[in-house]
Amino acid sequence: MVRFLHLSDTHLGARQYMMELREEDFYDAFREAIDIGLAEDVDFFVHSGDLFHYADPSNRALTEFKNAALRIRESGKKMYVVLGDHDRPKRIDFPAADIFDHLNIVLLGRDGCESTLYSGNGEEVMICGISNMKxxxxxxxPEEYRKADAMAKDSLSSVLITHQAVEGYLPPEECEALKNEIPVNFSYMAFGHIHDSDQVKMGRSVFAYAGSTEMTSTREIKACARNGKAVNLVTLENGNAVVKRINLRRVRPQIEIDAREENYLALVRDALEKNPVHNGKLPIVTLKISGKSDRLKVGETLEKMKDTAIFRKPEFISEDRSAIEKPDDNSMKSYFAAYFKDNAEMASLAEKMYESLLNDDDDRTYSTVLGYLGITEER
Structure with a gap:
């Protein structure tokens, strides 16, 4: 029997809302995840990408990870990692995780399918990694997944570590993999990239997004309030995987409120009553107020409540903006068209820039903007 901890999308160095305390929150959640693995005396750790928030992480982020890696090595364990899209350098360079190989950090699948073998407790586990391939x-x-699946077919116990968005979890243009391309012969598939957790049984395989350890976007607030943030404690025995979710208790609560001036205060008070200070951490409130508002009065009212929560600068939405209709489908093209309404030119520009940025094509993004401005690019 082998036990390991699957964590993902820790985004060390992220500073959400440009708040220093949010950067500390990401380190705090990561430390807790490592604490859990060591307390459970797992045989090894698995990290499925976006270890860091930036490909060139700060010295502080590197130090936080170094401290965790030292603890892992001192316990006689290893951590197997793959690169997420945030981890992969934008130019020819070494990934940050690669410099910690002397501390039992094993980077797998930088350029494609790569495997290693773990032996312990009477169990041999083939561990295969495929980093993000956007x-x-x-x-x-697809070919790298076929290679990995063929390797897993010959192994009783096997783990795939990979960082991709699978269709159905994000809009089609943001996904790297189709469902029918996912391997079927692994005991456990540790996926990263999607920040909400999910777990699905696929034949003999357990397919799992562990989810992020902290929130990087307001889009995650509702799911986090519903399910929390957690890590997966996985037990492997004779090729079968059993997963136990362990919640992270140091995650700072966040609240998102859509209101009008006449009811925002009641909604804020009700939300704070349901989401009090947690582990010494004040909740962060994102407040959107639609319609006409006395902005100065709202600001003064929230200032008086600063001992109960951290209030971001409220977003005041005019009647015109609040009337924008949500598109019927989930494509970004439809969202741009709905937002820009009758301005097809701006919708087209937004779509082109989105596609080029999604594909890390900085030159195309630059050319698109110059073309829109009517500026001839110098050669």
Whole structure:
């Protein structure tokens, strides 16, 4: 029997809302995840990408990870990691995780399918890694998954570590993999990239997004309030995987409120009553107020409540903006069209820039903007 901890999308170095305390929150959640693995005396750790928030992490982020890696090595364990899209350097360079190989950090699948073998407790586990393959690498991903699946077929116990968005979890243009491309012969598939957790049984395989350890976007607030943030404690025995979710208790609560001036205060008070200070951490409130508002009065009212929560600067939405209709489908093209309404030119520009940025094509983004401005690019 082998036990390991699956964590993902820790985004060390992220500073949400440009708040220093939010950067500390990400380190705090990561430390707790490592604490859980060591307390459970797992055989090894698995990290499925976006270890860091930036490909060139700060010295503080590197130090936080170094401290965790030292604890892992001192316990005689290893951590197997793959690169997420945030981890992959934008130019030819070494990934940050690669410099910690002397501390039992094993980077797998930088350029494609790569495997290693773990032996312990009478169990042999084939561990295969495939890092994020967005952009020009995406076309190679199906073949890399086929290679990995063939390798897993010959192993009783096996783990796939990979960082991709699978269709159905994000809009189609943001996904790297189709469902029918996912391997079927692994005991456990540790996926990263999607920040909400999910777990699905696929034949003999357990497919799992562990989810992020903290929130990087307001889009995650509702799911986090519903399910929390957690890590997966996985037990492997004779090729079968059993998963136990362990909640992280140091995650700062966040609240998102859509209101009008006449009811925002009641909604804020009700939300704070349901989401009090947690582990010494004040909740962060994102407040959107639609319609006409006395902005100065709202600001003064929230200032008086600063001992109960951290209030971001409220967003005041005019009647015109609040009337924007949500598109019927889930494509970004429809969202741009709905937002810009009758301005087809701006909708087209937004779509082109989105596609080029999604594919890490900075040159195309630059050319698109110059073309829109009517500026001839110098050669």
């Amino acid at each position: 952009g020009f690498r995406k076309a190679r991903l």
